[in-house]
Amino acid sequence: MTRTVFWKGALLAAASLMAASAAQAQESLEKLSVVVFGPPSLGAFLPPVIKAQEFDHAHGLDIEFAERTPDAYAAQFNSGEFQVGGSAALLTVGLAEARGVEATYLFNLFDFWGAVVTSRDDVQSLADLQGKNLAAATGTTNYKMFNWLANQQGVDLSGVEVINTAPPGLVGYAMADRAAAVQLWEPAYTSLASQNPDIRTLDLNIKGAWQEFAGTENIPYLGVAAHRSWIEQNGALVEKLYDAYSDAAKWVAENPDEAAAVIAGANATDDVRKNYADLIRNNDRLGMNVQWAADVREEIGKVYEAGMAVDFLPEMPTDATIYEGGPAQ
Template sequence: MTFCSRSIAPLSLAMALATGGAAAQDMTEISIVVFGPPSLGAFLPPIIEAQGFDTAHGLDITFEERTPDAYAAQFNSGEFQVGGSAALLTVGLAEARGVKATYLFNLFDFWGAVVTTRDDVQSLADLAGKDLAAATGTTNYQMFRWLAEQQGLDLGEVTAINTATPGLVGYVMADRAAAVQLWEPAFTSLTAQNPDVRSIDLDIVETWESFAGSPSIPYLGVAAHSDWVEANPEAVEALYAAYKEAAEWTSANPDEAAAIIAGRDGSDSVIANYAELIRNNDRLGLNVQWASDMGTEIRKVYEVGTGIGYLPQTPSEATIYGAGGDK
């Protein structure tokens, strides 16, 4: 996974702008709803706040943490105009339900895993007739459904045990299911706690490249209601720059970034896990790019969504910010 090549000012220059140019004008206030930690959506906000990447671009961002259900309800209703834990398939589904929103830019590419400690589960095919714990309402699970189908596994032969995302690690630790489907940052935390955990090969890279012709799988990013975007084009550009700088700083400073993301109550082991995850971007998938620069890949993700019946119809081009050349 690589960052997009647009140049961003170094932190020293950005902070100078914050105390100079940005100070000379009113800050644009933005409230962004995100998932609470541990989650990918909660990964960059503390970096943006701690390093002042928002004020460097004339923004005063307030990040509001919500559970996934509350996030969806409050973003779709318009209570929050901007969402920082926007799963791409969820944006497409929201449009089908009458919500006019657009995927502004990508933050993380898709990565998921199925883990087990059972000797009789060596491949996805071995899950037939067994149980699988998963957060079945998430888009990560929907993408896994597609990958499983590509490997010939009929999930109708698997008993899915639905649980909330925070409970997935507990299922593995207590050996309560034959396998568990999860993603980062839970995967790194889990494998650090239990060295007996094995990951079943999902063949993500080769399967996706064969299907989409690209290694990138746009998955989670920042979305906003279309009317807000139309009224705040400069804020959209500044928001992208703030996230982009935060991503590049995080990649360049994994240990310091890990401590910030873990927070004051983060243990040494949690910080070490986050630092390892940042260094191994193949799993983290940090990939900040404008939606329009990933238009082909986004449409292929939509194709997956309609193919598995998660999306009732193909989302419109309006859900891809800048696809019509209006960025």
């Protein structure tokens, strides 16, 4: 009896020590709130992986990802309610500076990719949209970059009736054939293609046009940004945040099926999980490319130039919008 009591006591003591150790380790983590778009979106792609695989803990962080609609995201990040944003479109960082918000693009997560799809026989190229209608989310930076690409093909969108809708409605427009064409991007494009394999994608010549303009195929598009005041006070956390995202991106690329299940969520259907896995394997469309902003400084400058060319940016953003840190610097 005495021996049994001894071992029970020893086990309880060990369990208490383990619990205390775990609690102490949790308390030692730096807590960080990052606002992101809700799914489906590129900004919501890596956060569930970071949490499920505890890549934030591995680098001394305990990140809380707060999901918001695009409008709420912009309002709450620009106001400073959230100091760090994980759905930071590069062009919106430049625009924010012009409006008095001192934000800096820390690192890139995804390069630009977009598409225009149609099921109409009389629409074979962008030029065929003249006099017809196009459904698009005109307030997004993806649409602004598409506008620039259309200009490179000599297509003046003023001759196209553009129907503005929120991003979640774009797939519905294409499925119902409610417009001659629809401009959209991932992950909506993969979802649409799986539901309607007869949809056709018009040639935007993204790589060719950008190569001619910028001398590279890389188009920094969406990443993580922060208020400069926060960076000044929390510079040590920036590299930890980068490492957590970088590890997540590597794991996703190496484990597409497992990653797809995490990203899609527990209630997703097999078809949705398959769509995400296919998208991960086709990185030409996904464009996952985690890089420090300073390492793609020239490319960022070209994106700003494109933003000015389509009158999205009122002036060239300053170098302060590009984070100068990172191990390579």
